[in-house]
Amino acid sequence: MKYTEEHEWLRVEGDLVVVGITEHAATQLGDVVFVELPETETMVAAGDEVVVIESVKAASDILAPVDGEIVAVNSKLVDNPGLVNEDPTGSAWFFKMKVDDLDVLDQFMDEDEYADLIG
């Protein structure tokens, strides 16, 4: 598992990258009440806002961590946004991306580095 400074986790599944938010991020957001997912088969660039997530407190975005194509989204989250708080690193993944080269993930933090970041 890799981690971004935006508190996303990235997991490789075959030739795809699965993206979610960390437990730390879910706790900070508070109870999630709304999730808006991107269309599949969309090309995105690193830094694009691809998911909108609203908690009881505020709205925030989830950014595409790398360039690639959105090939799947977790539509369960639309009907059950609370899953993001219940199981952020498991069943509450947001989207899957196809990337040119999985080596692009090398730039991100590993678990120890992320643990240091959130202190």
Next chain:
Amino acid sequence: MSDLKRLGLHDLHVELGGKMVPFAGYEMPVQYPAGVMKEHLHTRSAAGLFDVSHMGQVILRPKRGMEALCLGFEALMPVDVLGLAEGRQRYGLFTNETGGILDDLMFAHRGDHLFVVVNAACKEADVAHLRAHLGDVAEVEFLADRALIAVQGPGAEAALAALVPGVAAMRFMDVGIFGWQGAALWVSRSGYTGEDGFEVSVPEAQAEGFVRALLAQEGVAPIGLGARDSLRLEAGLCLYGHDIDTGTSPVEAGLSWAIQKARRAGGAREGGFPGATRILRELAEGPERRRVGLRPEGRAPMREGVELFAADGTPLGKVTSGGFGPSVEAPVAMGYVPASYAETGTVIEGEVRGKRLPVAVAEMPFNPTTYKR
């Protein structure tokens, strides 16, 4: 947060795991470990305890009799003060010369004086306003040494009555003074959640013991400002500075119920308050715009500032409060629209992240109130 004032019970909030944030010049607990959603639902199903000691507590003591005091206070509000019975509380609002609202408040008739509770952010201005206008008829005593604790929800009566049995006999908007361990508790049966419940003014020195005794009662949990906001929003209650302010009149705001007959056209003491021309005209002819409840048709919350439009693109107004309603299990909001769009069921649009989404004008409260009338 060094410029912020601390509540007397600050250390207790930290001990309870409260996340402290700046609000109205104070460090306030926005939530406890349970989180906003659970705290909200807990208040509706059991009992929530809120520390609202940041609010201003003021005593108006008559210099020339209660009648002169009540009439003097009435000159600041479109409200019947003289007709309030001893032992009762009423909602009031200070208006300005253009009919806008300077602050909203609660006032209680306690026999030989009035007890007033005002919003934290307005309290210095309110005290100055009272001293400037009531100097001949009242001593204005600002109380800095009393905490204010609300306990709200279906379990509130049992929890408070376990400490102070007499409160069980109170009805909505009754006030009374009760002894507890040598302290005088000033109790009113009222609140800001839409639930039955009480607000209790307690001397600072006994506040911690009182709060700990309440928290020890079955079903009582501490509740932060986050849930306080979603609870009052579902109850359709205004937040000063957001849903009402110096630019909104009480009639536009849907607060005409707070203007009793005695102060209306043809009443015993018609007018005679700041902004009477506009307010009486709006009562007679209807206001140009109204505060309405809003139910977004999708799941996306429409928060404060979201702009509202007619289907043909005409700008209508803005959302003044909005978010997710945990008991309603859907987003809820309130805002101002022209009177011609204010009818329940009218579908308009709110712009969220550049997209115009359908939102229906709806009845408030969004969640039924359970006041013990």
